[in-house]
Amino acid sequence: MNRKEGEGFRKRKQDSLLTQPKKDEKDNNINISSPVMMAFKVFQVELDTKHDKYERLVKLSRDITIESKRTIFLLHRMTSVPDAEVLKESECKLDGIRLKIKQIAKELIGEDLYQYHRAFTPGIQEYVEAISFQHFIKERSLLSLQEINQRLIFADNENSEGSQGTSTDHPEQQGRVLFFQVTAIDYLLGIADLTGELMRMCINSVGNGDIETPFKLCQFLRQIYDGFSYIGNTGPYEVSKKLYTLKQSLGKVEDACYTLKVRGSEIPKHMLADVFTSRAAMIEPDEVMS
Amino acid sequence: MSVNEMFSSIQEFLSADHDVREDIRKVVQVLEQTAREILTVLQSVHQATGFKDIPSKCLRARELFLTVRNHLGDLKTKFPAEQYYRFHEHWRFVLQRLAFLAAFVVYLESETLVTREEVAQILGIEVEREKGFHLDIEDYLSGVLTLASELSRLAVNSVTAGDYTRPLRISNFINELDSGFRLLNLKNDPLRKRYDGLKYDVKKIEEVVYDLSIRGLSKVQESETAYEK
Numbered sequence: 001m002n003r004k005e006g007e008g009f010r011k012r013k014q015d016s017l018l019t020q021p022k023k024d025e026k027d028n029n030i031n032i033s034s035p036v037m038m039a040f041k042v043f044q045v046e047l048d049t050k051h052d053k054y055e056r057l058v059k060l061s062r063d064i065t066i067e068s069k070r071t072i073f074l075l076h077r078m079t080s081v082p083d084a085e086v087l088k089e090s091e092c093k094l095d096g097i098r099l100k101i102k103q104i105a106k107e108l109i110g111e112d113l114y115q116y117h118r119a120f121t122p123g124i125q126e127y128v129e130a131i132s133f134q135h136f137i138k139e140r141s142l143l144s145l146q147e148i149n150q151r152l153i154f155a156d157n158e159n160s161e162g163s164q165g166t167s168t169d170h171p172e173q174q175g176r177v178l179f180f181q182v183t184a185i186d187y188l189l190g191i192a193d194l195t196g197e198l199m200r201m202c203i204n205s206v207g208n209g210d211i212e213t214p215f216k217l218c219q220f221l222r223q224i225y226d227g228f229s230y231i232g233n234t235g236p237y238e239v240s241k242k243l244y245t246l247k248q249s250l251g252k253v254e255d256a257c258y259t260l261k262v263r264g265s266e267i268p269k270h271m272l273a274d275v276f277t278s279r280a281a282m283i284e285p286d287e288v289m290s
Numbered sequence: 291m292s293v294n295e296m297f298s299s300i301q302e303f304l305s306a307d308h309d310v311r312e313d314i315r316k317v318v319q320v321l322e323q324t325a326r327e328i329l330t331v332l333q334s335v336h337q338a339t340g341f342k343d344i345p346s347k348c349l350r351a352r353e354l355f356l357t358v359r360n361h362l363g364d365l366k367t368k369f370p371a372e373q374y375y376r377f378h379e380h381w382r383f384v385l386q387r388l389a390f391l392a393a394f395v396v397y398l399e400s401e402t403l404v405t406r407e408e409v410a411q412i413l414g415i416e417v418e419r420e421k422g423f424h425l426d427i428e429d430y431l432s433g434v435l436t437l438a439s440e441l442s443r444l445a446v447n448s449v450t451a452g453d454y455t456r457p458l459r460i461s462n463f464i465n466e467l468d469s470g471f472r473l474l475n476l477k478n479d480p481l482r483k484r485y486d487g488l489k490y491d492v493k494k495i496e497e498v499v500y501d502l503s504i505r506g507l508s509k510v511q512e513s514e515t516a517y518e519k
Contacts, residue, residue: 007478034466035403035405036403036467036470037466037469037470037473038316038475039405039406039470040471040474041473043427043431043447043473043474044473044474044475046427046428047428047474047475048428048475051475076393087337110420111373111377111378112372112374113375114373114374114375114376114378115374115375115378117375118374119405141293142292142293142296143480144296145296145299145300172491184300184303184304184456187300188300202487223293223294224293225295226293226294226297227293227296228297230297230301231301231304234301234308235304252413264499281457
């Protein structure tokens with residue numbers, strides 16, 4: 001029954017589709033090959049091409065976002081000491097993301113990056129967050145924009161797969177270099193998101209009985225906060241918006257350090273986590289109010 | 291690189307960016323002023339007296355477009371050519387307005403739809419992105435849509451001024467435009483919103499044409515002109 005109804009509906013829809021062109025012909029006897037119509041046909045193709053490209057980039061950006069989030073979760077699973085295996089796995093994931101970024105770079109050959117910027121900026125910010133988080137865990141320092149961009153230079157080897165050896169001999173013919181440039185703004189926004197992850201890492205490490213990391217993190221976050229304050233409101237709107245969240249994260253970490261310092265000596269390590277969960281509960285309502 | 295160094299290099303980038311935008315804004319302001327002047331000139335065709343000297347108004351507008359060309363030439367020098375879309379928002383509005391004004395002049399002169407190439411030529415800019423400062427297709431189309439609503443107004447006013455044949459020509463023109471736009475697959479973007487307004491212009495003109503034909507007014511004038519000959 002149901003299927004029959006469905007078919008009937010489809011048929012009706014088709015009928016209406018069939019009658020449509022007729023109606024068009026009737027109510028305006030417009031010559032399909034008039035200059036205006038010809039021009040609009042060209043516009044149609046041009047707009048469709050542009051929109052298709054935009055959609056492809058949005059999809060790539062979404063994939064990058066998902067993979068980056070997974071990488072960050074993976075890194076959070078690591079307890080205080082850098083775990084070689086987890087790091088390796090995260091590196092693999094990041095490599096996968098870079099392949100996606102390479103695809104973006106490919107889409108953008110000969111294009112104006114900023115024309116499609118809005119399509120992929122969320123993904124790129126997330127990537128900056130993931131890779132700088134991994135970098136911090138490894139090196140305890142801030143990954144610079146230059147370093148990020150350096151890793152986004154790709155050799156376009158797709159059309160020379162069979163003859164990779166010769167590509168170095170004729171760089172101008174085969175070793176076409178693809179590169180993607182993260183903009184300063186995207187970098188800045190990615191770093192702002194990184195601070196949220198660092199705050200989480202700080203609370204986690206306290207929970208694990210790691211007393212050293214929180215202090216290091218606190219110092220690092222302060223530096224970043226200082227940096228953002230230096231930029232202040234000269235940056236775009238999104239940056240100033242994130243500044244507030246950053247301040248809150250920093251506040252939480254500073255509170256944690258305070259507690260560690262004041263009571264750290266009194267409380268046995270295995271009980272520290274309890275102290276923090278209650279403190280975290282005290283902080284939460286604050287967030288809701290804002 | 292320390293955190294401090296990183297942030298101060300970004301700060302440098304931001305203030306350089308800020309300066310460029312400031313420069314662009316200044317030029318765009320002047321452009322907007324000229325665009326308003328052209329609009330004032332052309333608006334007067336709606337006046338009962340204005341219908342008589344359309345050609346002279348078009349000439350005046352053409353003169354003003356020469357100033358526009360100078361300003362646009364100035365604008366081009368304010369930023370790296372390949373970063374057009376980075377600053378696009380700044381001149382997008384005024385360029386749409388200028389596209390409309392160019393389309394309006396061309397319509398008044400020859401009653402045809404201005405091509406993208408003609409607009410670019412009037413404004414002294416390019417059609418293709420690769421060649422430099424160009425007219426974005428969406429901005430061009432947006433300008434054309436503004437023309438449609440201006441013409442629906444012109445149809446009404448030309449009846450008031452006693453010209454009964456013009457509305458019929460405008461009606462044909464806008465109908466063709468409408469079927470042209472129907473070919474486009476617009477996304478849910480500003481252009482789409484502008485296009486959604488087109489049907490009201492079509493409706494308005496149809497009403498005018500209906501009023502004229504039901505009273506036989508469109509024929510009256512035809513016989514009158516025949517008589518004059």
